[in-house]
């Protein structure tokens with residue numbers, strides 16, 4: 001049996017992650033969806049540690065069940081945020097991959113303005129400043145760029 005894959009999105013809010021997964025018709029584990037389940041509000045940032053514990057727990061369950069592909073829909077801007085998925089993949093004999101959505105902050109701000117649930121502009125710019133472009137050196141088998 002080929003190894004299971006865990007595919008981690010990396011990109012700013014508005015970079016197109018959720019739309020891409022919708023188009024692929026995959027059931028990604030989404031941090032916004034977990035916020036909705038735990039807090040009744042996809043935008044509530046008050047218990048992010050718990051939100052990401054839940055995301056990782058769901059991912060681990062999928063890998064242990066042997067689901068062939070597990071997608072993570074979250075910004076995953078910094079290397080430390082991505083490392084848990086590399087470790088999880090190693091522990092489960094899975095392959096960890098990245099899908100990088102490199103849309104510029106200006107493009108993301110423009111798309112953000114057209115959304116019902118908007119990220120404040122200063123918050124989005126602060127996130128752009130935190131973004132560490134992902135590399136295979138982090139332990140990913142591949143980094144695939146999804147152009148806007």
Ligand SMILES: Nc1ncnc2c1ncn2[C@@H]1O[C@H](COP(=O)(O)OP(=O)(O)O)[C@@H](O)[C@H]1O
Pocket residue numbers: 011012013014015016017018019020111112114115147148
């Ligand atoms: N490739 C694209 N070209 C133009 N607009 C896009 C593209 N991908 C997403 N969008 C639009 O940008 C907005 C944010 O996309 P979304 O997928 O929700 O981003 P994310 O999940 O990364 O926050 C949505 O209104 C969506 O329709």
Ligand SMILES: [Mg+2]
Pocket residue numbers: 017018019032073
């Ligand atoms: Mg999204």
